[in-house]
Each structure stands twice: as C-alpha cells, then as structure tokens.
Amino acid sequence: MSSLGELRSLAVGRRRGGPRIQERKPDTKAAYLFLAPWILGIATFTIGPMLASLYLSFTDYNLLRSPLKDPPPFIGFQNYIDMFNDPSFWNSFRVTVQYVLVSVPLQLAVALGLALLLDRGMRGLSFYRSIFYLPSLLGGSVAVAILWRQVFGKEGLVNGFLGWFGIDAPGWIGHPDYALWTIIILHVWTFGSPMVIFLAGLRQIPEMFYEAAAVDGAGRVRRFVSITLPLLTPIIFFNLVLQIIFAFQTFTQAYVVSGGTGGPADSTMFYTLFLYRTGFLQYDMGYASAMAWFLLIVIAAFTALNFWLSKFWVFYDD
Amino acid sequence: MTTETALPPLAAKPQPRPRPVRRRRLLTSLGKHAGLTALSLLMIYPLVWLVVSSFKPNDQIFRDLSIFTTDLTIENYINGWNDLQHPFGLFLANSTIISVGAIIGNLLSCSLAAYAFARLKFTGRPILFAIMLMTIMLPFQVVLVPQFTIFKELGWLNTFLPLIVPKFLATDAFFVFLMVQFIRGIPKEIFEAARIDGAGHLRSFVQITLPLMIPALATTAIFTFIWTWSDFFGPLIYLRIPETFPAAVALKGFLDVQSSSDFGSMFAMSVVSLVPLFIVFLVGQRYLIKGFATTGIK
Numbered sequence: 001m002s003s004l005g006e007l008r009s010l011a012v013g014r015r016r017g018g019p020r021i022q023e024r025k026p027d028t029k030a031a032y033l034f035l036a037p038w039i040l041g042i043a044t045f046t047i048g049p050m051l052a053s054l055y056l057s058f059t060d061y062n063l064l065r066s067p068l069k070d071p072p073p074f075i076g077f078q079n080y081i082d083m084f085n086d087p088s089f090w091n092s093f094r095v096t097v098q099y100v101l102v103s104v105p106l107q108l109a110v111a112l113g114l115a116l117l118l119d120r121g122m123r124g125l126s127f128y129r130s131i132f133y134l135p136s137l138l139g140g141s142v143a144v145a146i147l148w149r150q151v152f153g154k155e156g157l158v159n160g161f162l163g164w165f166g167i168d169a170p171g172w173i174g175h176p177d178y179a180l181w182t183i184i185i186l187h188v189w190t191f192g193s194p195m196v197i198f199l200a201g202l203r204q205i206p207e208m209f210y211e212a213a214a215v216d217g218a219g220r221v222r223r224f225v226s227i228t229l230p231l232l233t234p235i236i237f238f239n240l241v242l243q244i245i246f247a248f249q250t251f252t253q254a255y256v257v258s259g260g261t262g263g264p265a266d267s268t269m270f271y272t273l274f275l276y277r278t279g280f281l282q283y284d285m286g287y288a289s290a291m292a293w294f295l296l297i298v299i300a301a302f303t304a305l306n307f308w309l310s311k312f313w314v315f316y317d318d
Numbered sequence: 319m320t321t322e323t324a325l326p327p328l329a330a331k332p333q334p335r336p337r338p339v340r341r342r343r344l345l346t347s348l349g350k351h352a353g354l355t356a357l358s359l360l361m362i363y364p365l366v367w368l369v370v371s372s373f374k375p376n377d378q379i380f381r382d383l384s385i386f387t388t389d390l391t392i393e394n395y396i397n398g399w400n401d402l403q404h405p406f407g408l409f410l411a412n413s414t415i416i417s418v419g420a421i422i423g424n425l426l427s428c429s430l431a432a433y434a435f436a437r438l439k440f441t442g443r444p445i446l447f448a449i450m451l452m453t454i455m456l457p458f459q460v461v462l463v464p465q466f467t468i469f470k471e472l473g474w475l476n477t478f479l480p481l482i483v484p485k486f487l488a489t490d491a492f493f494v495f496l497m498v499q500f501i502r503g504i505p506k507e508i509f510e511a512a513r514i515d516g517a518g519h520l521r522s523f524v525q526i527t528l529p530l531m532i533p534a535l536a537t538t539a540i541f542t543f544i545w546t547w548s549d550f551f552g553p554l555i556y557l558r559i560p561e562t563f564p565a566a567v568a569l570k571g572f573l574d575v576q577s578s579s580d581f582g583s584m585f586a587m588s589v590v591s592l593v594p595l596f597i598v599f600l601v602g603q604r605y606l607i608k609g610f611a612t613t614g615i616k
Contacts, residue, residue, distance in 0.1 A: 003451045003495050010448050030519045031440035038431035038450070038494065041487025046453055049464035056463055067467055114357075117350065124351065130603060131358040137599050137606070138365070141548040142566045143588035146573070147368045150581065157367055160383035189361065196607050242455070249457050252550040259573050272551075275459060280555055285463050292459040299457055 002238045057290035063283035072286065079290035089291070091266050092274035099180060099270065100247040103187040108239055111191040115198035116228070129199065132192045139190035145256030149173055152182040173257060176265040183253050183268060194239045201235040202228070230315040237314045241306050248299050251276070271295060372585035379581050395590070398583030402571045403560040406587055409568035413547055413591075416481050416564055420546040421539045423485030424493050428538060429531070431488045432497030433523050437509065453491040458551075466555060480556045481546070493538045500534035501527060533605060540602040544595055565591040 032039070057079055061072035083089050114132060118125050138144050151157040154171030162169045172178040205228065213223045254262065254270040262269030262277070271291070279288030363385075371379045373390040399406045434440070435447055469480040488494055504527070512522050528535070553567045560568070569591060572584035599606070 003454050003492075006495075007448065007451050010444060010451075026440050027438040027519065028440040031434045031438040031443070034430045034434035034438065034519070034523070035446070036430075037427040037486065038488035039446075041427070041484060041489045042449065042453065044468070045465060045484050045487065045489050046456065046461055049461035049468070050456075052464035052467075053460055053462070061463070066471065068471065117354070122350075123347075124354075128354050128358060129607070131362060133603075133607065134596075134599060135361055135365075137544055138548075138592060138595055140545070141592065141595065142550055142569045143368075143591045146569060146584060146588050147364055149573075150585075151364050151367075155380040157364060157383055245455050245457065249459065252548075255550070255554075256570070256573070260570075272459060275462075276551075276555075279463060285467075289463045292457075292462060295457055296460045299455075303455070 002235075004238050004241060005234065053289040053292055056286055057293050059286050061286040061289065063279065063285050075286070079287050080294075083287065083290055083294065088266065088269070088274065092262075092269045092271045095180060095267065095269055096248060096250070096271040099184060099187075099250065100244055103184040104240065104243045104247050106184070107188045107191045108194055108236065108243065110188055111194035111239075112198050112232075112236065114191070115195045115202060118195075118199060119202045129192075129196065132195055134192065136190040136192035139186065140252060142252060142256055145186070145253050148182060148186050148253070149257055152178075152185075174264055176267040179257065179264055179267045183250075183257055186253055186257075187247070187250075194243070197235060197239060198232065201232055205231050233314045234316060237306070237310050241303055244302055244306070245299055248295065248302075368585055369589055372582065372589045374582065376580060376582040379585070394582035394586035397580065398572075398586040398590075401580065401583045401587075402568055406565070406568065406590060408561070409563050409565045410590070412478070412562060413564035413566070413594075416478050416553075417543050417546040419478065419482035420485045421542045423482060424488075424490055424538055424542045425535055427486050427488035428490065428493040429497055429528065429535065430523075431494045432501055433519075433527055435494065436498045436501035437522075437527070438519070450491050450494055453489075454495060469556065474556075476557055476559045476562050478557075478562070481549070481552050485542075490542070493542070496537060497531060497534050500531050504530050533608065536602065537605040537608065540598055540605055543598055547595060 056067075056072065058074055058076060059072040060075050060078075061067060065072065118128055122128075135144075152172035153159075154174065156171075156173075158172065159169045170178070172182050209227050209231075210223055213227060218226065249272055250270050251272040254268045254273045255276075258264075258268045258273075260273075262273050275288050275291045275295075278291065279285050366385055367383070370385040370387065372394055373392065374382075374387060374394075375389060375391055376394070378387070378389060402409075431450075435443070435450070465480075469475060472479075474480050474483075508526060508530070509522060512526050517525070547564075548566060549564075550566045553564050554570075557563055557567065560571075563571075565587075569584075569587060572580070572587065
C-alpha cells in the first residue's frame, strides 16, 4: 500500500495491513526510544521551521541579519501584498503551473502506455525496462541538464537532426516560446520510474479476472476498459498526486538550462528559482517565506482537488 | 513511435491457434519490438552522444553531431579535470563524503523509526504515523528559510554538516515508510518466537529485523546515494567556497566560464560525474525497481 493509501485508510479509520499486534501490552517506552531521532528531527527540521517560516513571512527578515540578536520587524501582510502585486511573482507562478499541468500528465501517459505495452511476459522485458528506467535516475543531475542545453541548443543535436530535412530551426533553449518545452521534454524523458510502478501494479492484477472475462466473451478492448484500467486507477492516482507535488518544486533543471537566470525573458523562471533568487540572492527572506507558504497552500489545494476528483474515477475495491 | 501505442494483447495463456492467427501475432510482436527498439535508441541517444562527444576534439563536437567517429582523444578529460579552481577529483571526493554520510544517517535513523512504527504498539502511534506520511509530501521550500537560519547561526555554512546531520534524524520520511512496508511483510511468528525466547526490542531489532530487511536497506542506500550525489539545491545554498563544492555544483562552473566555449571539458566532467550513478544503476537495479514497486502500489 502506498503512502497515500495508508493516509486514506487512516482517515477512513480502517486498518488494512496495519501492524498485526493484538492483545499485547503496549511498548510505549521502547517505541519512543526508537523514535527519538525521528522526533528530534521532525521537531527541529520540520515542524519548528514550518511555524518559523510562517511567522517570518509576516516580517521583514533579511538574510544578512541574525534573527536572534536583531529580531526582524513585524510587517503584517506586507510581503503577501507585495507578492500579489509583483508581476514577476505571477510570471513564475504561471510558468510553474503550466509546466506541472503539461509535463505531469504527459509523462504519466507515456509511462502507462509503455507499461501496458511491456506487460505480460513480453520477451526482452527486462532489457527495455532497464533502458527506459535509466534516464529517470540520471534526469535529476546537473550533468544531464547541461547535456540538455546542448541537445536543444542552436547547433545542438535536435537541430542537427532537423537539418537533414532542411529545417532551419531556432535555438530552442534561447527562445522564450520554446525554452520551457525543453524542460517539459526532459521531464517526460524520465518516465521510467512511474512506468516501473505501473508495471508492478499490472502484475498484481489476478490472471483469473481476465480468464473469467474471456469466458464471458469480453474482447480485448472490453477487458482493458473493464478490468485493467479500473484496477490501475489507484496507482495512477498515487502517481498523479505525488508527481504534481514534486513538479511544483522543480529547480535544478530550470537553473541549469537557463544558466541560473530563468531566461530567456523569464520563460523558465520557475517558482522555486524565483524564490531562491529572492531569498538567497536578494536576501529578502521574509518575501521568500511568504512565497513558500503560498506554494504550500497551492500544493495542498491541488492535492485536495485531486482527492475530491478521485471519487469520480478512482476505483477502490473496499 | 506513436503508432506503437496500440493496446497490448491482454489475453490469458495463449491457446494453440490456427496458422493465420499465429502469423499475425508474430507480425504484431515484430512490430512491437521494432517500435520499442527505436524508442530505446531515441531515449539513450543523447547520453551516448554525450559520451562520444566528450572524446572528440573540441572543434569537432558541434561540427559533426554523429556518434560514429574515429577521431577520438582523451584531451578533454585532462583539460576538464584541471579546468576549475581545484582538480575535479576534489569535487568528486566532496560528493563522496556527503553521500556516504547521508547513507549512514538514513540507514541508522530510518530503520529505528521504521521498527517502532511497524512493530510496536504505543500511544500516539496513529497521529505520529500520519505526520510521518504527510512529511513525505511536504514541499521543502516551507522549511527552507528557518533551516538555513539554524545552520547559519550554528556556524555550519561551508561545511557538509547541513547536508548530513538531518539524515541522522530521519528527515527523509520516504525511507521510513519504505522500511515500514518491508518490516510488515516479515512473518510476525519470527518476532513472536524471539520474544518468547526472551529477546527484548533492541535484540529483536539488531539481530532479527536488520538482517531480514537487508533488501530494504540496500534500496535505501542506493536511492540515498543517487539523490545525494545529484542534489544541487542544498549544496548551492550551504556551500559557497569552491573547495567545498560537490561535483554537481562544480559542474556549474563550466557554465559560468563558457565564454571560452570549452564544451569538451564540460562534457568530459559531466560524464565523470555520471559514472558513479551509472555504476550504481548497473549494480543495484534489482533493488531500485523493487523498492519503487513496493512503495508505489496502492
């Protein structure tokens, strides 16, 4: 069961695959000893900082000042007001939402399509799976982002290929209309990890469902629509939710492809890149904290929307 | 390639069929393999091009984009190694120290927490477990500024500590969850037997759980390595002195000095920084794919 499935069953109040420890005296003392590092970590590095950044988002916190010796002045909603009146902020928001809404469904569609193609005892499965999986391991690295700059550059691999057909294409990386698309393609290129999850999910569908359907005279399309797809929906949903959350935080690719500028013409100024530049290059940490909290709210809203929509298309057999 | 997205044959065990049907199946299968092979080549081509280009003389890289060439040299590797403020070996060593520290931290702290969540009954368990699951989904930006402030106040900037110490406190909740899943899969009779034999929780953890969860530990170690080795944002904000740069941040240096347009060196060092990831992929593929599958389903 995925992390989302766990959360769902906790919320529904149903135990599925939980610890099967019955009628034994609680081990509270031992448990908290085992959990001590985690509790310390979550307090100092997660919950504490979360609350602190919420507070700092209402202050004029500057990176060059020590917050302990010289507490930053409280300025109410000023950071949020500045933020909502800042066209650069909205640009970075628009760029990121566009990236999320295009790259995530596209990547999952490719991953699902290939998982279906590779499924069911196909010869050479593990070979193809390895080849397709490799990019998803390397895709987050600076080296691959550097490679991407050259592949989609004016003199790059893509234009060299198009040149065979006599097409004189622009430098994709340097063009405001296309730069974002090169990063979207980079994301789609890493479809291997969701594909592996889909493949594992497909393997869990009992063969007898298909046998029964075949006996009932269901054709290929019918079996896909009535068996494979419904049983895969929880996995599609899991991937969708997590990929959206992670895609909102994209940084490395945007930074490297644009050389840290978010250019050309701010077309790759991703939200996190803008946040980094505001907080760590212009030292305006109050503003950066406000941006962080706005991002959290947006991500939470997207996730909540996803959960609500899941009622209409995700099939749970419990 | 898009023509290959036709629905896969989902039929159960193939029955013996009359000839024409079998021939059609053979053709479908051939078409499928042709499509998949073409797609594989397309996926891998940029990487192969990177490797081949790194061995080409600098002025040839963009003049001749093909990967078939006989004009090969290792000059780029020699130049690239010494192109930045420090030899590239130093950056690789930094990456290695950070990665090994992160791996040790994650293995220790996550397995302790996972044992408690998977095996022990205690008050507050559902709430803490829910919090742990939610932190997997928490965007890091929301803790970024205060974390940075903490490390700055501690005087830890330009050291590896901000990148390693949190791992010793199980901040990578994803791995806690992965291990919880794994421990739950171990038959509980094993733990019961140990308990009856008088083993306490510490013994049950060290002598039974840890040896049995080696696959999960391997998955954790491999993923931690890949993510730490590739991490760019953390080192970018915490490490400002070139001497402390890991390979990922050092590579950025080639972008800054690109006026010299020394693409060969940049490609060569990119390849060098990818080699450890590639080796781990080859060695640990089994664990990677299994690890993903077990946490990814439902």
